[in-house]
Amino acid sequence: MATLTKVSPYRSGPPRFGNRPHNIDTSVKKYQLTPExxxxxxxxxSIDDILKGEEHEVAKxxxxxxxxxxxxRRQGFSDAVIAAIKNITKQQLYNWKSFRKEKIAQLEEELEQQQNESQETVKNEPADSETITEDAGEDAGIERLKREAIHARKLLAEKEQECERLRQEVEHYKELFETAMEDKERLHKETIILxxxxxxxxELVNELRERKDQSEENWADATRELRALRLYALQKLQKDVYDE
Known part of the structure; x- marks a missing residue:
């Protein structure tokens, strides 16, 4: 007679997967790649080599x-404004943030905790609350003014570079204008000479024409005199021959 196999209560029932950690990262990571x-x-x-190289380029x-x-960010500047202050593109700033998002989140959390602790301290010490608020406002105002001064200094440097470039262009066009004026003066003198x-x-042509006309008249006179001399010589020859 066949015997039935006994199954322990632990093995009966729905399957169990346990609660042991397996060091598997189940989070979904998203990457936004540039066309390059x-x-x-x-x-x-590989994506790791691409992102490592990008991290190195961004850090550099x-x-x-x-x-x-x-x-x-706490001063109210957007990512577009921060990118403009640092003379970078929004895509570069986005890549920079993507490689430091954990550190950014950790530091923001620490700052939030410090702010909460400061608020608790302010609540516990109401006598000094106004002084602390004024000091914090002054510090924030000073930091904001520092950032604005840095931004203004960068804009001033860019404007100075633009002014220098325009000055060089003006000098170049001035040299071209002076060269053109010198060429114009030279051509004017050559025109006068010509x-x-x-x-x-x-005047020489008129003189030669007059001399030609005079020569033609002299030639005509000489021709008439020659004709007359020939006629005279012929008559004298006939007279000498026939008179003899």
Whole structure:
């Protein structure tokens, strides 16, 4: 007679997967690739190498710390304004943030905790609340003025560079204008010389024409005299021959 296999109560019932951690990261990471990065990914390059290289390029090009970024954000500046202050594109700032999002979130959380603790301290010490608020407002105003001064200094440097470029262009056009005026003066003198030469040649032509007319008259007179001399010589020859 067959015997039935006993199943323990632990193995009966629905399957259980347990609560042991398996060190598996189930979070979903999103990356926004630029057209150049997408082309590199299509060519077979791994996403890790692309992002590492991008992280190196961003760190090399962007002179911005996490503390400075959070400070600017807390002052009310948007990412577009921060990118303009740092002379970078919004895409570069986005890539910079994507590689530091954990540190940014951690530092924001710490600042939030410090702010909450400060608020609790202010509540517990009402006598000094107004002084602390005024000091905090003055510090924030000073920091804002510092940022505005830095931004204004950068704009001033850009305007000075633009003015220098325009000054160089003006100098270049001034040199071209002076060269054109010198060429104009030289051509004017050459024109005067050529007009004088033309006048002299006209006078020479008139003189030669007069000499030609005089020569033709002299030639006509000489021809008539020659004809008369021939006739006289013929008559004298006939007279001498026939009179003999």
């Amino acid at each position: 990065q997408l082309e590199r990914y299509r060519n077979g390059e 090009k962007i002179d911005l710390t996490v503390e400075e970024y959070i400070d600017l 007009e004088n030469e033309i006048q002299r040649l006209k």
